[in-house]
Amino acid sequence: MSGRGVERMLDLLEWLAETPGPYGLSAISTALDMPKSSTLLMLRSLTERGYLERLPAGDYALRRLPGDGAAGQGALLALVGPYLSRAVEETGESGFLAVLEKGRIRYLNKILPAREIRYDRDISMTRAAHKVASGVVLLAAGDDAALEAHAEAAGLSDEERAALLSAVDKAREAGFFLNLKGVVEGAAGAASVIRDATGRPVGAINISGPQPRLAAHAALVGAAVLKTATAVTEELRRRGSRISKGGEGKP
Incomplete structure (x- = not known):
């Protein structure tokens, strides 16, 4: 060429x-x-x-994009972008797409709101899954055996394990999780899981911001991450359904 x-x-x-x-x-x-x-x-x-x-x-x-694994994170990024932008506009807070990799959360992108005081994280750094909202919802989307394996591998104390199990229960019941005690002091975040056409968790929508502001608008932020993750999940299901019904065909 x-x-x-x-x-x-x-x-x-x-x-x-x-x-x-x-x-x-x-x-x-x-x-x-x-x-x-x-x-x-x-x-x-x-x-x-x-x-x-x-x-x-x-x-x-x-x-997928060059360098992506089989999960096709490039395609997920392309799909999520417009949905995440709308969530950021709706809430006025920062938006992130997160994935779970070997017990840690990696952020694939971020979209910041047009306001002077906002939360901006370094997405080159990973976070322990049990310490952030995105990690909690992705752990909650798995089975109990995987959850216990994570707690064991992370060396959680009895108190930390109990706190994680409580957070997972809340995430499973509500469909999202609001973490008002973020890794970064003064920050908070909410997240909801994205599933592919087979129901497999492939990522999480995260909205984060200053803790006092998120606490004051917890219902709005929780509803926004749940709505956004649900919309992306439904689109992935539609695409999967189109492919499975007709086959990929030949160019």
Whole structure:
């Protein structure tokens, strides 16, 4: 592939990551100002390599980005972005997409509100799952054996284990968890789990902000994370249903 071809391939991947689809050949070709013939060749190549899915209607949807594992976190990022932006606008607080990796929470992105006093975390740092709202809801989405295994691996004291079990019970009952004692002093957060088309937990929507403000608007923030995570989960189910009913087909 020529240098220009590589640039176009990267342009295509970046556009799909930033603009949640799916999209058809004509829409992609027009948006990127590329000939349909060249666009189709790139779409076929990316589909064969597992970066895209070709849906029954002929549209293409991003599955993952280079460097992503099988979970396709790039596609999850692309899907979640607009939903998370609306939650940030609705609550006026900071929004994050979180995933659980080996007992720790990793934040994939953040969207900050347009206000002077706000919470901004360093998303390059991971957090112990039992200490943050996103971790609690993702642990709650698993089974009790996995929960006990986490408590054992983390070396939790009896008091810490009891606190975690109580938090998990609250998360399972409400569908979200509000943590008013964040890892960062003065910060608080609420989270709700995202599930894929098979029901497997794949991430969590998190809204965080200054503790006094979140405490004063706990109902609003809790409802926002639950609504947002539910909407993303439903979209993942719809996409999974379209693929399973029609098959991926061939480009």
